[in-house]
Amino acid sequence: MVEEENIRVVRCGGSELNFRRAVFSADSKYIFCVSGDFVKVYSTVTEECVHILHGHRNLVTGIQLNPNNHLQLYSCSLDGTIKLWDYIDGILIKTFIVGCKLHALFTLAQAEDSVFVIVNKEKPDIFQLVSVKLSKSSSQEVEAKELSFVLDYINQSPKCIAFGNEGVYVAAVREFYLSVYFFKKKTTSRFTLSSSRNKKHAKNNFTCVACHPTEDCIASGHMDGKIRLWRNFYDDKKYTYTCLHWHHDMVMDLAFSVTGTSLLSGGRESVLVEWRDATEKNKEFLPRLGATIEHISVSPAGDLFCTSHSDNKIIIIHRNLEASAVIQGLVKDRSIFTGLMIDPRTKALVLNGKPGHLQFYSLQNDKQLYNLDIIQQEYINDYGLIQIELTKAAFGCFGNWLATVEQRQEKETELELQMKLWMYNKKTQGFILNTKINMPHEDCITALCFCNAEKSEQPTLVTASKDGYFKVWILTDDSDIYKKAVGWTCDFVGSYHKYQATNCCFSEDGSLLAVSFEEIVTIWDSVTWELKCTFCQRAGKIRHLCFGRLTCSKYLLGATENGILCCWNLLSCALEWNAKLNVRVMEPDPNSENIAAISQSSVGSDLFVFKPSEPRPLYIQKGISREEVQWGVFVPRDVPESFTSEAYQWLNRSQFYFLTKSQSLLTFSTKSPEEKLTPTSKQLLAEESLPTTPFYFILGKHRQQQDEKLNETLENELVQLPLTENIPAISELLHTPAHVLPSAAFLCSMFVNSLLLSKETKSAKEIPEDVDMEEEKESEDSDEENDFTEKVQDTSNTGLGEDIIHQLSKSEEKELRKFRKIDYSWIAAL
């Protein structure tokens, strides 16, 4: 048994990708973006995350390629360090300790041994641009305290600083001022816009700036949507500017293409505008990018652009304005109405995503799986518009059904309400709209739940609404002689003295339905829809309601607004116990009797885990978060943990995730987050991230052979490590198309055996035998496999690698190879 550490609250993925501009590698193969305390390296072709650069202790605030070495990357962080990385291997090369909070980073090819950073030294809101001299000493950690001041009183955002014309000057904007500092002359020019005194120009403050790479031209974006192009700014009096106006709202970011022939701009309209030759007439658009464009960046090779969006995604766009890849993180743009849910099929976390969408987010891979468009209407991104909001969603019948509620309320009386029911289609592997119900209730729907009992023959859904009714919807047969169809209809409408229905909940076996009407809880028989009994505690409106599970299924729990947690016994119809607890979140664990409750106090949030049968909590953790916790959910574990300590047993079969008000997704863990990612999966990613195009088949083969010839000489000296890539069984398995492979059941044991490290050492007798067989095979196999067998022979001398390689029995190997030969013979003929 491993020693158990304390349970800590850890951040689990879903960090922002759009905090700063993304940076392309020199060959446009990779794109880097800051993500919380890490820097992530993505492939621009496959959208896969290739590396995560760990090392900073605080938020990373800026990244730049090393202008002197394109295989290195600088990053700066609020922890006061600048780090230099080798991004191909994901290795930290050097750390420069500056000592104060760094807010942005800039590099210049001309200034070889220094970088520019934004710091705030004295007052909290006064920021300075300084250059930091980086010493060339070879040690891992270097002090870099040599700061030379460049510009004062600037904006904190790196969007407001730009270096232009090969580092001749730097432009900075703030409010109504544009200041340009010339490095050679060491002078600053300042230009002021007619400010807020004039009502016409009330909203023309600067928002961002960009400099032409080769000419003396500065582009600045403004609040009112205008872009100004400044020229002749060497002279304080003779300067000119021209206006480009298309955006109707704030210009969020600007970028010049590498050659400077076109200017890219973006804003809340979520349209990328390309201004050709800096004229108003020649514009090109890439519309409907989904959300506000926050940042635009251009690859050094000039073939790709990328836009970062407010919904936490990066879109990689080709030079001809065609989106080619989307890197999507957990969407955190908007408030979460649906709460956290778990899709029973994919075990993905489901919550509000892009406007009008539900996002399915894989917690294991920290990656968005897909977006389900619920509202299916054109999204108009405009300030002050009342949008249709997806307010409720629920999964039912083991993921076969999904119910969603959307509403839009402009005025008190004008409520638009729609309920949609989606059926999972096995063929298309997605949800398909089955039934659309207009105005299912007269007022907002407060709760939605499916009957998830295993034996229930008819899917049942209950909606509770502020109009004082709860409705039971059932699936009915709607087929006629022309087609088979199912649809949902209302089966029963219930109410209790016209009180607002606030919560509903089915018992585990589906026999009872609990509906809370403000202060009163009513229990209904789900077969006859008769009112069985009522509970009332006179302790404020019921906020949460849930039944106990498994051995505690005779208990019903309710949390009220006045901070009382009640537990009723359904057999005796009496209050079992109550406790004073201001419960914000109450979630039952689907795999055990445990119930997690998060309470809110002025200091922070506390977690209580308890069983309904005993009022004494199993586990208490104080101060899990300083903010208010909004939602929580238990996620069943794939592999159960085995904590023996009683306090941690509740984490054995499920993991608890919760979302705070600032939308950070947190969980409880005893391990550090790095350990969670399995190393094998990462390696596979790196190898498999190359696309297999027809060109790869033709050219890649030649190159491989050449490479291997080169490697052979090296390999003789090197000791081969038992890497997974080198095991032939695995590569055979991965490169053979699935449709020609034998059944998985047949391959499984063979495959797993090949991965095992055998303890026993081979007797000397065995080795020659093996070699014999190899030779035998060599004669019968085509030349395609020759290089492989050679390698085996090479490594058999080295001793360390042989154990693994020889694990695979010869006959199995032959069989696998046969499959491969059948399929790829035509390529050899090319």
Next chain:
Amino acid sequence: MAGYKPVAIQTYPILGEKITQDTLYWNNYKTPVQIKEFGAVSKVDFSPQPPYNYAVTASSRIHIYGRYSQEPIKTFSRFKDTAYCATFRQDGRLLVAGSEDGGVQLFDISGRAPLRQFEGHTKAVHTVDFTADKYHVVSGADDYTVKLWDIPNSKEILTFKEHSDYVRCGCASKLNPDLFITGSYDHTVKMFDARTSESVLSVEHGQPVESVLLFPSGGLLVSAGGRYVKVWDMLKGGQLLVSLKNHHKTVTCLCLSSSGQRLLSGSLDRKVKVYSTTSYKVVHSFDYAASILSLALAHEDETIVVGMTNGILSVKHRKSEAKKESLPRRRRPAYRTFIKGKNYMKQRDDILINRPAKKHLELYDRDLKHFRISKHFLKNHPTCTIKTPEITVSIIKELNRRGVLANALAGRDEKEISHVLNFLIRNLSQPRFAPVLINAAEIIIDIYLPVIGQSPVVDKKFLLLQGLVEKEIDYQRELLETLGMMDMLFATMRRKEGTSVLGHTSDGFPENKKIES
């Protein structure tokens, strides 16, 4: 990236009968032609050969009508008493009929006098038919007997005396010249084989059998009697396949559609029902003015002829399809433009790159896509706004969602604003459109209040709208009163329980009152 999403047009359930392929097919007939006969029309039979004339048996006459003629093209009236069951031979050249006096007469279509007279029945002969080999006639009579006659020498070949009551219906197999079935008032349907001297199969219908029908394959038998239509599987030895009870009076006649996919039954309850022969569900039903005695379908279902007890013959012809083509068609691109490049076969090494299919957008969607908000619904064809108000309402809703409804409605001239007002007047009182349109009406009143009184046309429309709103408010008040009364009744009737289970409809739109200003 994601393309433009078209405006979601709200669909509303269509009240009344569901529109299916069958309703479309069976409603695609012209208004019926009514022909008055001398007495109740007991049998209608179509000639199986072109020009598909039909013989109508009514009272003591047999009339033969052409397809579109309303006057008989031929009449056989040499009957002393009522004639029954005039039936064509398969080649359409001979006609046989029974009569009340027990005689069976065979006519040539071109002649007038009977070719043969088969004497032997002692009572009225209600059913006659030709066998599949065309040289024999089967007849059933009220003397409980079934007889088989030879045409060339007009002799009786066989007599079956197995029925114990009137034999009122029958038909011969179309495949086997020796097989025929009869239905009788003794509640049985019997199948006879001319090669043996007794029945080979007998099924119990349960009611006096009024009509029998064999499927073209001979495998299924349909019998009608009482309120039931029953289908029997002959290949399983007369097992009951399905029993249909869709009429509420005696079913008198049966008929198959030409494709064999649909079964029709006529009844004294003045209805003809159409069943699917795969699921035996009613897919359509026709109404007639009087009780139906006979029913026939022409070749390819071109004509439905129904004879009724009051002597009226109702003839419905199918609408011709060619008529729709008469509209002047716009010149379309040539066929080759559409198939250009489509017929290229993929070679072995080719890589197929699909271009995303261009989505077709409606006019209003194209305008909305480009934010041309004030063009939208007035550009819609006026008939279109009348026929499909839900599209216009959906566009108004979409504009409201985008926050530009006021901009779209402002700045209209007299003609345009009266268009909008016309639309409002027509649709404002419909509960499904009311919430959206009331909002639009409010905006219009707000915008155009300062200029009121400048145009008599628009003023009139405003007054009309006001009247409508007042009427609607009165109506709502009445409804609320009624609802109150109903609530009281429910309250007194309800058992003593703490809960109320009411399924009353929503109380409409009280917001109406706001427009009054």
